[in-house]
Amino acid sequence: MRKPPAKPPIIPEDINIDVLEDTLSFYIRSINLAVSRDLDERLEGLDVAKGTGKITTLLLVDDYPGIRPSVIAHLILKDRSAMGRLIDQMEGHGLLRREISPDDSRAQELYITEAGAALAVKIREIVPKQSRDFFSFIPEDEQRLVMDILRRAYRRIVGLP
């Protein structure tokens, strides 16, 4: 059972949000709040919930055995120390393990564990579905359109080709 319908709060009349009406960053930031919360709910209990990065990390480690923390950090837009703590957490949960790279002994290589791989399977189902569901009121073609544009933005930001 879910929380009681969360009472439809006050119905604000016709409000105009000023210049933000035409400010892309405003929409990104606002929608981020809503979609992140919704995602957290769906991931409840899956020790990959809360905060950005765990999901991406899990999938990347699963796909690229031996990948280095700093590579992931860069892709999830965190600094190395934040990344380190994130890995501590996930390692603590038994999702992955680190080894020191034979090539460069200050670097690490990350490897998925069984538990991690199992979780990755679930994640691959839940996460895209959550996104589709959440944005289901946007026609599919428009969703894809937005995604194609934002994908370029993301890749540009993190410097992917």
Place this chain on the structure above:
Amino acid sequence: MRKPPAKPPIIPEDINIDVLEDTLSFYIRSINLAVSRDLDERLEGLDVAKGTGKITTLLLVDDYPGIRPSVIAHLILKDRSAMGRLIDQMEGHGLLRREISPDDSRAQELYITEAGAALAVKIREIVPKQSRDFFSFIPEDEQRLVMDILRRAYRRIVGLP
């Protein structure tokens, strides 16, 4: 002077982010991080920096004198307690003041101060410009396209017509 170019970190090869590649929520969440940081930089020192909500609050109070905290809370997707603290802060900075509503003495009405109004003027310049600049590598028509779609999403989320 800006920070030294932030050294172009490791250049990850051709990496594929698995199912996230086609997950809208992933892009929203990631881009949110980048755009929010960039915005914070540009607002540095303006006591409206950091965190979502202050900007929207300022503009709304400026545009709708007497507007109620809970209305704003709803539009910025925060709960009442978070909203309260946000107002404390802004009131502390002399940007707005609260009065108890004559109509309903448990409710409040928010009013802009001179300092607040002055800041709103700056904000109206900086914020949309930041967004345009940040996304400047996306052609204008595409930006508008995305915005039109995300606007509908936002309005839907907060229940605006």
Place this chain on the structure above:
DNA sequence: GCAATTGGTGGATAATAGCAACTAATTTTT
């Protein structure tokens, strides 16, 4: 071989978020 760089760690601080409990004022019920 020495200096500069890089990968990762650890600490401290500050900021948010999310709950839950609480007061006071209103509205609804009966």
Place this chain on the structure above:
DNA sequence: AAAAATTAGTTGCTATTATCCACCAATTGC
């Protein structure tokens, strides 16, 4: 008109993140 339920806002607490900075060890460049 009294009791019950709802609503607006406040407060306290906890947990989680985010930064920033200094630091160590290993590596790379001269």
